[in-house]
Amino acid sequence: MISKIVTTRLPTDYGQFDLHLYQDKSAKEHLALSMGEQDSAKIPIVRIHSECLTGDLFTSRRCDCGQQLHASLKMISESGCGVLIYLRQEGRGIGLINKLHAYNLQDEGLDTIEANLKLGFESDQRDYNIALQILLDLQIKELKLITNNPEKLKQFSQSPIKVVERIALNLKSYNDNIDYLKTKRDRMGHLLDL
Numbered sequence: 001m002i003s004k005i006v007t008t009r010l011p012t013d014y015g016q017f018d019l020h021l022y023q024d025k026s027a028k029e030h031l032a033l034s035m036g037e038q039d040s041a042k043i044p045i046v047r048i049h050s051e052c053l054t055g056d057l058f059t060s061r062r063c064d065c066g067q068q069l070h071a072s073l074k075m076i077s078e079s080g081c082g083v084l085i086y087l088r089q090e091g092r093g094i095g096l097i098n099k100l101h102a103y104n105l106q107d108e109g110l111d112t113i114e115a116n117l118k119l120g121f122e123s124d125q126r127d128y129n130i131a132l133q134i135l136l137d138l139q140i141k142e143l144k145l146i147t148n149n150p151e152k153l154k155q156f157s158q159s160p161i162k163v164v165e166r167i168a169l170n171l172k173s174y175n176d177n178i179d180y181l182k183t184k185r186d187r188m189g190h191l192l193d194l
């Protein structure tokens with residue numbers, strides 16, 4: 001279960017959002033930035049973004065998270081109707097400390113999945129149920145989802161919320177993240193054109 005704690009106005013470089021803060025049952029804080037009337041005829045664009053401190057804040061080139069975050073906010077703002085859900089599931093749910101240990105293992109030659117397994121975790125420990133609950137709380141029943149991740153689409157197929165369209169995110173790759181992106185495509189089934 002999640003609880004909505006507070007909603008406030010948030011002007012940003014991408015326009016004005018309503019910022020909603022939710023807490024899950026372990027008091028972890030998750031956020032939703034929404035724009036536009038959710039009861040209008042327009043189908044909202046939704047991004048479910050998982051926290052990546054290194055990518056979202058420090059422009060890390062080990063991954064594509066920061067680029068995805070900004071591209072998604074831009075798309076939502078251009079459409080005028082949508083939500084970015086920011087799930088505090090750093091490092092695919094293993095937390096920041098473990099993600100940084102995983103980076104060191106990757107520098108020794110392991111890929112992102114092997115590094116997670118070596119540390120005793122699953123390849124992806126995220127729970128998208130929280131995002132589904134937030135969308136229901138925001139009265140969203142139909143949406144266009146920004147993702148390349150088939151697992152996210154699968155979660156919706158078992159929920160009352162309908163994904164009417166997938167919006168692909170194909171961003172610039174770098175020498176530093178090309179192997180990471182190839183692992184996502186080849187081992188995690190991500191729908192990526194590289």
Ligand SMILES: Nc1nc2c(ncn2[C@@H]2O[C@H](COP(=O)(O)OP(=O)(O)OP(=O)(O)O)[C@@H](O)[C@H]2O)c(=O)[nH]1
Binds near residue numbers: 090
């Ligand atoms: N454990 C681990 N987590 C990582 C690594 N690189 C990025 N992450 C985390 O992965 C999450 C982002 O997931 P991705 O698999 O990149 O993308 P996605 O959200 O599943 O899929 P898209 O919707 O297509 O972006 C964030 O929580 C990052 O912190 C890594 O090497 N190891």
Ligand SMILES: [Zn+2]
Binds near residue numbers: 056
């Ligand atoms: Zn990242």
